[in-house]
Amino acid sequence: QVQxxxxxxxxxxxxxxxxxxxxxxxxTFSSYVMGWFRQAPGKEREFIAAISWGGGSTYYTDxxxxxxxxxxxxAKNTVYLQMNSLKPEDTxxxxxxxxxxxxxxxxxxxxxxxxxxxxxxxxx
Numbered sequence: 311q312v313q314x315x316x317x318x319x320x321x322x323x324x325x326x327x328x329x330x331x332x333x334x335x336x337x338t339f340s341s342y343v344m345g346w347f348r349q350a351p352g353k354e355r356e357f358i359a360a361i362s363w364g365g366g367s368t369y370y371t372d373x374x375x376x377x378x379x380x381x382x383x384x385a386k387n388t389v390y391l392q393m394n395s396l397k398p399e400d401t402x403x404x405x406x407x408x409x410x411x412x413x414x415x416x417x418x419x420x421x422x423x424x425x426x427x428x429x430x431x432x433x434x
Contacts, residue, residue, distance in 0.1 A: 357371055379394075402429075
């Protein structure tokens with residue numbers, strides 16, 4: 311059974327940084343586009359970032375451009391989300407997800423595998 315396991319969340323202050331990791335197992339990692347989503351209390355899950363199979367292309371939602379960086383290490387079956395200059399509005403549960411095709415990246419229903427999520431809380 312495919313597993314995606316996120317880690318690295320926590321409680322930080324505004325302006326701090328965090329790096330999230332998502333370790334994948336039981337799938338051919340390099341064959342999957344990887345994405346990060348987040349869901350704040352009372353809000354819908356939203357797309358944050360995605361990265362192509364080899365890492366050559368990355369995509370971000372406007373609210374995190376210039377602050378967040380997605381990367382991957384296919385040898386370690388891991389995708390990362392480096393988050394800098396964190397703001398209270400970044401508080402959410404962060405999920406990684408996997409899909410085969412580099413289309414519909416913003417649509418969560420197009421992803422086939424999901425992690426359990428990791429909580430990020432940013433205090434002001």
